[in-house]
Amino acid sequence: MDAPIEPVLRTLPIFAALDAATLSTIAAGGRRLRLSAGESILREGEPCRGFFAVVAGGAKLFRLSPDGREQVLQRVRAGQTFAEAAVLTMKRYPANAVATETPTEIVEIGAESFLRLFDGDRHVAKAMVASMSTWLLRLVGRVEELTVLSAGARLARFVLDLPSSNSADGLVVELPLAKKDLAASLGITPETLSRLLRKWQDLEIVRGDGASIVVLDSDALVAIAEDVGAV
Numbered sequence: 003m004d005a006p007i008e009p010v011l012r013t014l015p016i017f018a019a020l021d022a023a024t025l026s027t028i029a030a031g032g033r034r035l036r037l038s039a040g041e042s043i044l045r046e047g048e049p050c051r052g053f054f055a056v057v058a059g060g061a062k063l064f065r066l067s068p069d070g071r072e073q074v075l076q077r078v079r080a081g082q083t084f085a086e087a088a089v090l091t092m093k094r095y096p097a098n099a100v101a102t103e104t105p106t107e108i109v110e111i112g113a114e115s116f117l118r119l120f121d122g123d124r125h126v127a128k129a130m131v132a133s134m135s136t137w138l139l140r141l142v143g144r145v146e147e148l149t150v151l152s153a154g155a156r157l158a159r160f161v162l163d164l165p166s167s168n169s170a171d172g173l174v175v176e177l178p179l180a181k182k183d184l185a186a187s188l189g190i191t192p193e194t195l196s197r198l199l200r201k202w203q204d205l206e207i208v209r210g211d212g213a214s215i216v217v218l219d220s221d222a223l224v225a226i227a228e229d230v231g232a233v
Contacts, residue, residue, distance in 0.1 A: 031115030037101035053085040059106025158227035
């Protein structure tokens with residue numbers, strides 16, 4: 003028997019201000035999904051059946067270009083939600099979503115029962131507006147990254163945002179994505195990604211270009227991230 007959903011909902015920022023009775027109603031219309039990396043959560047064009055909250059692991063939202071290339075729109079981590087706007091304003095999902103880690107746990111919140119609450123409870127409506135505003139800010143940042151920042155700045159920001167551990171030589175960072183997926187997320191080609199990592203190694207900014215890299219010169223990487231470095 004699956005564990006109850008309500009305690010999970012309590013941990014999500016979007017639902018933090020809701021009372022127990024409201025959470026119970028939302029939970030009654032939800033279900034838990036346990037997925038492996040690459041498993042589909044939703045597909046572009048499918049009827050909207052609900053929106054989703056990542057409890058553990060991660061997911062990516064993407065569309066396919068006419069030539070079949072993946073265009074990553076956003077990556078979603080634990081504690082974040084997605085597809086709220088689709089539930090409120092669309093009949094079909096505008097993009098695809100798949101799990102990016104094994105295991106990934108997601109709560110699907112059913113559209114029908116949630117929309118009834120949304121129409122009748124101002125606290126629920128306020129929570130949804132706040133969540134969608136957060137998404138808007140993320141997307142604005144994403145547009146800035148892809149249209150203003152250089153490829154090197156995008157990669158540097160990504161690396162600096164990752165958890166790290168200290169070593170004798172510098173900061174050890176585990177890359178959570180395969181190179182192909184990382185390149186797609188940054189809006190660059192895998193060849194450009196490899197070229198940047200090789201150049202950074204030659205300049206002794208980082209060491210390694212596999213799943214784990216060591217940041218040898220964090221000041222230089224910060225300068226690149228701010229788009230003031232020449233790399």
